[in-house]
Amino acid sequence: MPTATHCPYCALQCAMTLDPAGPGTPRVAGRDFPTNRGGLCRKGWTSAELLGHPERLTAPLLRGPDGELAEVPWATALDRMAHEFRAARAAHGPEAVGIFGGGSLTNEKAYQLGKFARVALGTSRIDYNGRFCMSSAAAAANRSLGLDRGLPFPVTDLDDARAVLLLGSNPAETMPPFVRHLERARAEGGLVVVDPRRTATVRLTEEGGGVHLQPVPGTDLVLLLGLAHVVVHDGLADRGYLARRTRGLETLLPGLAAWWPERVEQVTGVPAERLRRAAHLLARRREGTYVLTGRGVEQHVDGTDTATAAINLALLLGLPGRTGSGYGTLTGQGNGQGGREHGQKADQLPGYRSIADPAARAHVAAVWGVAPEDLPGPGVPAVELLRGLGTEGGVRCLWVNGSNPVVGAPDAGAVERGLRALDFLVVADFFRSETAEHADLVLPVLQWAEEEGTMTSLEGRVLRRRRAVDPPPGARDELWIMAELARRLGAPGTFDPDPAVVRDELRRASAGGRADYSGITDELLDSGAPCYWPHPAGGTGTPRVLLDRFGHDDGRAVLVPVRPRAAGRAADPGPPAHRRPALHRPGTLTLTTGRWLEHYQSGTQTRRTASLRSDRPEARLQIHPATAAGLGIDDGAPVELTAPAGTAVARAQLSTDVRPDTVFLPFHFAGDQCANRLTGTTAVDPSSAMPEFKATAVTLRPLAPDDDAGRPAGTPRRRSAPDGPVPVPDVPEARR
Numbered sequence: 001m002p003t004a005t006h007c008p009y010c011a012l013q014c015a016m017t018l019d020p021a022g023p024g025t026p027r028v029a030g031r032d033f034p035t036n037r038g039g040l041c042r043k044g045w046t047s048a049e050l051l052g053h054p055e056r057l058t059a060p061l062l063r064g065p066d067g068e069l070a071e072v073p074w075a076t077a078l079d080r081m082a083h084e085f086r087a088a089r090a091a092h093g094p095e096a097v098g099i100f101g102g103g104s105l106t107n108e109k110a111y112q113l114g115k116f117a118r119v120a121l122g123t124s125r126i127d128y129n130g131r132f133c134m135s136s137a138a139a140a141a142n143r144s145l146g147l148d149r150g151l152p153f154p155v156t157d158l159d160d161a162r163a164v165l166l167l168g169s170n171p172a173e174t175m176p177p178f179v180r181h182l183e184r185a186r187a188e189g190g191l192v193v194v195d196p197r198r199t200a201t202v203r204l205t206e207e208g209g210g211v212h213l214q215p216v217p218g219t220d221l222v223l224l225l226g227l228a229h230v231v232v233h234d235g236l237a238d239r240g241y242l243a244r245r246t247r248g249l250e251t252l253l254p255g256l257a258a259w260w261p262e263r264v265e266q267v268t269g270v271p272a273e274r275l276r277r278a279a280h281l282l283a284r285r286r287e288g289t290y291v292l293t294g295r296g297v298e299q300h301v302d303g304t305d306t307a308t309a310a311i312n313l314a315l316l317l318g319l320p321g322r323t324g325s326g327y328g329t330l331t332g333q334g335n336g337q338g339g340r341e342h343g344q345k346a347d348q349l350p351g352y353r354s355i356a357d358p359a360a361r362a363h364v365a366a367v368w369g370v371a372p373e374d375l376p377g378p379g380v381p382a383v384e385l386l387r388g389l390g391t392e393g394g395v396r397c398l399w400v401n402g403s404n405p406v407v408g409a410p411d412a413g414a415v416e417r418g419l420r421a422l423d424f425l426v427v428a429d430f431f432r433s434e435t436a437e438h439a440d441l442v443l444p445v446l447q448w449a450e451e452e453g454t455m456t457s458l459e460g461r462v463l464r465r466r467r468a469v470d471p472p473p474g475a476r477d478e479l480w481i482m483a484e485l486a487r488r489l490g491a492p493g494t495f496d497p498d499p500a501v502v503r504d505e506l507r508r509a510s511a512g513g514r515a516d517y518s519g520i521t522d523e524l525l526d527s528g529a530p531c532y533w534p535h536p537a538g539g540t541g542t543p544r545v546l547l548d549r550f551g552h553d554d555g556r557a558v559l560v561p562v563r564p565r566a567a568g569r570a571a572d573p574g575p576p577a578h579r580r581p582a583l584h585r586p587g588t589l590t591l592t593t594g595r596w597l598e599h600y601q602s603g604t605q606t607r608r609t610a611s612l613r614s615d616r617p618e619a620r621l622q623i624h625p626a627t628a629a630g631l632g633i634d635d636g637a638p639v640e641l642t643a644p645a646g647t648a649v650a651r652a653q654l655s656t657d658v659r660p661d662t663v664f665l666p667f668h669f670a671g672d673q674c675a676n677r678l679t680g681t682t683a684v685d686p687s688s689a690m691p692e693f694k695a696t697a698v699t700l701r702p703l704a705p706d707d708d709a710g711r712p713a714g715t716p717r718r719r720s721a722p723d724g725p726v727p728v729p730d731v732p733e734a735r736r
């Protein structure tokens with residue numbers, strides 16, 4: 001019998017059916033659903049290949065005295081894990097035990113993981129890979145709009161859009177079926193894309209007569225101030241809306257005055273005329289205009305302020321909280337939305353509640369059957385948690401569940417050193433990821449099609465993930481693992497292995513919170529009715545969540561003035577201080593990173609998918625031909641990239657689609673092709689703790705072909721990064 005479910009990968013959560021009948025891989029078919037209308041991308045089509053993959057883990061692996069991982073029975077594995085948790089706690093206190101979760105986990109698992117950390121381990125040290133994803137967008141939306149729901153309206157609202165500003169987002173590769181919703185805007189010449197590269201999304205835009213703005217990476221805040229400047233100074237702002245629905249206009253305007261388009265051009269490289277044209281286009285189509293952000297503008301050390309500037313622009317145009325226009329951000333991971341609502345983020349409790357709020361603590365503690373004062377306070381964000389691994393006062397015993405930080409986290413070389421310094425590392429995954437290779441204990445878990453649960457998609461809609469096939473013998477569900485561990489640790493409260501029971505508890509824990517799921521019953525989910533949060537018990541769901549009022553107490557949105565951080569410095573004899581430093585240091589280029597269509601994230605999954613791997617077997621460094629010529633780099637030749645954090649190697653792919661001062665490397669590859677060996681953690685966004693993924697100063701050096709000869713793709717040239725003191729990188733002033 002075919003089972004109706006959703007794709008395991010991104011937040012679009014395309015609907016599919018899985019038919020396990022017959023030999024071999026279950027058959028995948030697209031299923032009609034508002035977000036994907038039967039469409040799937042290559043990752044979705046090939047997703048079922050991994051279910052019966054030969055490298056699938058089917059027994060726990062424990063590192064033996066010989067240093068090798070070897071299969072052990074589950075009871076041995078769980079006894080050992082509980083023993084190590086207890087030992088670390090006894091020797092160093094509860095904060096020495098930590099959990100690193102992920103945005104691919106179901107709501108039930110994310111919820112239980114947060115509860116497990118606080119109740120069974122008594123630690124505040126839990127955070128997750130979503131910190132590297134949408135934390136800046138979330139911080140900005142909370143601050144300006146009083147609510148963080150990726151899209152506060154259904155995706156299908158975009159079908160009627162006549163103009164869409166896409167900021168640092170490349171959905172033609174990262175969410176292909178989503179692009180259909182932009183068709184009207186595209187055909188009417190209403191797409192405006194801001195990206196330092198001419199991407200597949202930019203090509204679509206150009207074909208429709210839309211506008212591509214191609215800034216220097218990391219200068220989006222200035223670009224957005226420039227757009228807002230034009231809107232205000234050309235009389236395009238919606239004064240009536242601003243008076244009715246916002247506050248703070250008077251604090252915003254002075255900061256815009258100085259950013260006239262010609263000045264913005266000097267900083268961003270975007271021609272002043274194009275900027276004006278874009279602003280007027282967005283204002284002219286006001287009734288059908290949307291502003292959407294992606295990781296390209298958010299994954300910066302000023303990501304929160306940049307997302308705030310995008311919201312300010314949308315508010316000046318009068319877009320958010322109305323039907324037929326709006327602001328939103330495109331959630332990334334399959335459950336990127338639900339994953340941040342239910343408690344695996346260091347500062348949050350279920351229902352998008354703050355762990356520092358006494359009322360929230362009392363409510364959740366009552367559901368969990370513990371005393372509020374027994375719940376730990378806020379923990380530390382991902383970068384800080386990873387930086388402290390194995391140190392005095394840091395985490396000594398870590399459980400990674402749903403992430404591959406050796407590839408996906410910034411300063412991946414330092415992450416590897418941290419993992420090696422741990423007393424004990426447990427990794428739960430269905431494959432031996434690069435992080436699992438460092439583990440003392442590996443726990444084999446279920447894949448999406450083998451489990452039951454719910455996911456919350458990019459539009460805040462809760463969806464059923466259904467079991468379509470039987471798991472391989474030996475793999476176990478994380479809810480069962482947590483139940484077994486809780487019992488061994490003598491944890492208070494209940495840890496039920498049944499997802500339906502956990503879901504019911506999640507509903508109660510979320511009741512009254514911002515992300516209230518209490519009315520989203522199993523019956524409602526099964527009926528196929530759209531279930532958008534907030535959905536209080538006895539009430540209805542909320543597809544358009546900001547229509548009547550914004551999330552702040554007075555119902556208004558706040559115009560928060562933001563400015564380039566270093567721009568206020570005293571007159572600088574050199575180039576403008578707010579320019580990204582990479583550009584002013586002779587010989588350096590700006591490295592930006594991101595995604596290809598064929599691979600997903602750290603690549604654990606898609607690098608094991610035969611057709612995707614054969615099409616995209618290794619990393620390629622996108623570089624402008626003029627830049628390459630200047631450095632003596634030929635197309636296809638190996639190049640070494642060096643940044644303060646480390647080095648990486650990739651073959652060059654010459655392309656005029658990237659700015660000459662910028663190079664692009666996908667982050668899907670491991671070993672010395674790992675882009676995150678170059679990204680640093682010396683600075684993070686002060687509001688969201690987002691590291692800098694999208695603008696790193698690098699130098700390039702062509703490698704002699706035989707430097708690279710005989711080395712299969714992705715094999716480290718050293719087995720590991722050198723040990724010893726970590727050199728303090730030279731961080732330019734503007735980035736501190």
Ligand SMILES: Nc1nc2c(c(=O)[nH]1)N[C@H]1C(S)=C(S)[C@@H](COP(=O)(O)OP(=O)(O)OC[C@H]3O[C@@H](n4cnc5c(=O)[nH]c(N)nc54)[C@H](O)[C@@H]3O)O[C@H]1N2
Binds near residue numbers: 167195199598602694
């Ligand atoms: N194929 C595929 N799809 C995915 C994923 C995947 O790994 N692979 N991951 C999913 C997840 S978790 C996420 S978060 C989403 C991310 O989806 P996107 O946000 O679309 O993905 P990225 O490629 O990280 O970044 C988008 C664009 O930002 C541009 N960019 C880089 N630096 C800058 C800058 O400084 N300013 C501006 N304006 N643009 C910049 C890049 O050139 C890139 O084209 O994709 C989801 N979908």
Ligand SMILES: Nc1nc2c(c(=O)[nH]1)N[C@H]1C(S)=C(S)[C@@H](COP(=O)(O)OP(=O)(O)OC[C@H]3O[C@@H](n4cnc5c(=O)[nH]c(N)nc54)[C@H](O)[C@@H]3O)O[C@H]1N2
Binds near residue numbers: 102130295593604
């Ligand atoms: N340079 C650079 N770095 C980036 C980004 C970038 O644009 N540039 N983007 C960032 C973003 S947006 C994101 S979201 C992160 C992602 O960063 P990672 O966490 O490194 O990425 P994933 O590959 O999704 O890792 C998930 C791991 O968990 C496993 N897994 C999947 N589902 C489950 C499950 O249900 N249970 C368990 N136990 N395991 C599971 C997978 O097999 C995989 O090994 O990367 C960030 N890193």
Ligand code: SF4
Binds near residue numbers: 045177
């Ligand atoms: S767009 Fe996202 S959800 Fe849809 S098939 Fe592709 S990876 Fe899966």
Ligand SMILES: [Mo]
Binds near residue numbers: 132333336
């Ligand atoms: Mo993400």
